[in-house]
Every structure is written in C-alpha cells, then in structure tokens.
Amino acid sequence: MDTPQDTSHAGPRPAALLGPVEIRQLAEELDITPTKKLGQNFVHDPNTVRRIVSAASVGADDDVIEVGPGLGSLTLALLDTVRSVTAVEIDPRLAGRLPQTVADRAPDHADRLTLILQDALTVMPADLRTAGAPEPTALVANLPYNVSVPVLLHLLAEFPSIRRVLVMVQAEVADRLAAAPGSKIYGVPSVKAAFYGDVRRAGAIGTNVFWPAPKIDSGLVRIDRFRAGGEPWPIGAESRAAVFPLVDAAFAQRRKTLRAALSGHYGSGVAAEEALRHAGIEPGLRGEKLGVADFVRLAGVV
Structure with a gap:
C-alpha cells in the first residue's frame, strides 16, 4: 500500500x-x-x-x-x-x-x-x-x-x-x-x-x-x-541631456563628416571642428566611427 x-x-x-x-x-x-x-x-x-x-x-x-x-x-x-x-x-x-x-x-x-x-x-x-x-x-x-x-x-x-x-x-x-x-x-x-x-x-x-x-x-x-559609484561617466539626466543631442545630430545624416553633421549643434562648422579637436576627435570622421566614450568626452561630461 x-x-x-x-x-x-x-x-x-x-x-x-x-x-x-x-x-x-x-x-x-x-x-x-x-x-x-x-x-x-x-x-x-x-x-x-x-x-x-x-x-x-x-x-x-x-x-x-x-x-x-x-x-x-x-x-x-x-x-x-x-x-x-x-x-x-x-x-x-x-x-x-x-x-x-x-x-x-x-x-x-x-x-x-x-x-x-x-x-x-x-x-x-x-x-x-x-x-x-x-x-x-x-x-x-x-x-x-x-x-x-x-x-x-x-x-x-x-x-x-x-x-x-x-x-x-x-x-x-x-x-x-x-x-x-x-x-x-x-x-x-x-x-x-x-x-x-x-x-x-x-x-x-x-x-x-x-x-x-x-x-x-x-x-x-x-x-x-554600470555599477553605481563605478560608472565610467555620470549617467544621470544632466549628462544625458548633454550627450544624446550630439548622438542624434551625428547620425541624422550618416554620410556627413562630424564637422558638417555637428555644425548646426555648435552654430558653425568652425565651432564644431574646434570642439571635436578639443576632444581629440578627427573632424573628418563620421559618427559611426565614434564610441560612446567619444561622445561623452565631446559633450564635456568627463
């Protein structure tokens, strides 16, 4: 049983x-x-x-x-x-x-x-x-x-x-x-x-x-x-507001160089080139060549 x-x-x-x-x-x-x-x-x-x-x-x-x-x-x-x-x-x-x-x-x-x-x-x-x-x-x-x-x-x-x-x-x-x-x-x-x-x-x-x-x-x-306190860059609202518009502009017209693509964001091609060179980025590159760390650096977040 x-x-x-x-x-x-x-x-x-x-x-x-x-x-x-x-x-x-x-x-x-x-x-x-x-x-x-x-x-x-x-x-x-x-x-x-x-x-x-x-x-x-x-x-x-x-x-x-x-x-x-x-x-x-x-x-x-x-x-x-x-x-x-x-x-x-x-x-x-x-x-x-x-x-x-x-x-x-x-x-x-x-x-x-x-x-x-x-x-x-x-x-x-x-x-x-x-x-x-x-x-x-x-x-x-x-x-x-x-x-x-x-x-x-x-x-x-x-x-x-x-x-x-x-x-x-x-x-x-x-x-x-x-x-x-x-x-x-x-x-x-x-x-x-x-x-x-x-x-x-x-x-x-x-x-x-x-x-x-x-x-x-x-x-x-x-x-x-990214682990809290160990982030490679701040990921809050303020840094996001600085980085994401650059990303959007860089890819809005993929065939354009960064100097041309970001000219509207910075007010002119000359100003865009100056910002790019200051961040150590070649102005003749296209957005698809940049990693997220490059965009963060360009935005001045770090």
Whole structure:
C-alpha cells in the first residue's frame, strides 16, 4: 500500500506555465486578436520563457519590471524565480485577466505580482510607488516590437535602480543595440544603450514560439548597467541631456563628416571642428566611427 506523502513542509508550488493551447484559450476567452499596432505576439513556449529568465540572471532578491506581459507567459516564469514582478500593460483586457491567470496558475506566488495599467512610455517611479511596487532591480520583458527602443531607453533613464536588462526584440533591433562602432548597423540606439552599461546579444529566438508567428526572428539583448559609484561617466539626466543631442545630430545624416553633421549643434562648422579637436576627435570622421566614450568626452561630461 502506498503511504501518503507528507507535504506539510513542501515549498511553494511552481507556476503552471502557458502552452499553445492555453494561449489560444485565453485569447478566445478575451476575444483578443493580437494587433500589430500594439506589437503583440504572444510567446507560447514554456522553454523559451524559462530561457529568458535564465539569461537575465535574476533571482530571489530581484524586483523585476516587465513591460507588455500580455497573457502572462513570461510573468509566470518570472514569479517562480524573483521576489516581485511589476507588470506594465497598456491593453485593459489583458491587464484585467492577468491577476486571475496568476492566481489560477501560480497561486503560491500571486502576492508577488503588481499590475499597472499604463503605457510603458509614460510610466515613472511615482507610478510604482503609488501602486505599492518596489523599485525595480531588473527589466525583463518581451518588448512590444513597434516601440521597443523608446521603451527601453525611457526605463533606463527613469529607473536608475535597474541594474540588469534582458529584453526580447526584433532580431534586427537586437543587432543594432549590440552593434560596435564602425559597423553599418551601428547608430543612435547602439550609442544610447551603451551609455548606460555593457550591451550584448544574449541569444536568438525563432518565429515558431509565438502566436501569431511574426515574419521575422527575434533576439535577446542583455544590458549590465554600470555599477553605481563605478560608472565610467555620470549617467544621470544632466549628462544625458548633454550627450544624446550630439548622438542624434551625428547620425541624422550618416554620410556627413562630424564637422558638417555637428555644425548646426555648435552654430558653425568652425565651432564644431574646434570642439571635436578639443576632444581629440578627427573632424573628418563620421559618427559611426565614434564610441560612446567619444561622445561623452565631446559633450564635456568627463
């Protein structure tokens, strides 16, 4: 005869992750058709969300902010691992269903979730405080593809408590974010992301793990933010306001030399050349040749 197992000392039960059947059922229940406007593609593969959580290197002392939780695939995997998840969702139907999904599939972790119904491009620290959510230590998200870079840069700017980022974006965007100076795809997103920390590709994601399947592959990007007190340059609002306009101007017309591209910023080509030479930068170079440290030096931040 089998002896009943004593489960009185068992730990929290792991979340029951969502598969293709559950994703379709939830979408049908909510009468949701994923929209290109909101950049919605729902992950339906449990192994993929586990892989994202692993690549993010988050643990029991992390408070994660997730953007675009959708039907909850990644949210459930995060709740298994981290101290708390603050999910920012713009779609009222999805936001309204997420707490129930978590209660149904991760009842032992439901108290770790805070939901904010808001556009991630407008969310600020005060919104998290109002919701009773802690300061985030990490951003882990399948970002809405149509606004992935603006959302990423907004959250890095407004939440200095974020020390690590792991986001899924279009493969082309992932390549741009992680590009090195001198490459054809190196540009504004590359420099602005690198302003905050070390950026690298963290893997590739195929189309078959999504519903609906997008027409292009996706990529994981990891950013390890510079350690507080050990930053190579100040990364606050004041230095950002000095550096980012230079980056924008340098890449506005990629074929122009820096002397020409920055003439509007400095008032004349002569003034631009003087500033460039003062920073030890050859005025005949193009913006794609400069690393973020060059832009920081040109801005006089360090």
